[in-house]
Amino acid sequence: MRTNYTDRQIRKFLNDENTKKEITATCALCIGLKLIPPFSEDLVGKAGHRWAITEEEYYYQRILKYQYKDSLEKINAHLIELGCRPWGGRSTGK
Numbered sequence: 001m002r003t004n005y006t007d008r009q010i011r012k013f014l015n016d017e018n019t020k021k022e023i024t025a026t027c028a029l030c031i032g033l034k035l036i037p038p039f040s041e042d043l044v045g046k047a048g049h050r051w052a053i054t055e056e057e058y059y060y061q062r063i064l065k066y067q068y069k070d071s072l073e074k075i076n077a078h079l080i081e082l083g084c085r086p087w088g089g090r091s092t093g094k
Helices: 007-015 023-032 037-046 055-066 072-082
Strands: none
Touching (some): 023 055
16 A cells, blocks of 8 residues: 555554554555545544644645545655655654
């Protein structure tokens, strides 16, 4: 999958309620699965995240809504250009 996470990490993310679900990981998963915007919003909510009123999370929401067909690499380049944290395992150093 195109998320920079292993299958094991994704299974843990989806199945372990005690695993902290970072917004960057959740967004990377949405892009890797090529989820349409309503499904991305649903997954973000199910991951226990509520959007904060920050510039970074505003960009995250916009990208999930309008760039969901782009590659994670392209999105991460855009995020870095905007001064935001990139999405996905290797990109965030996890």
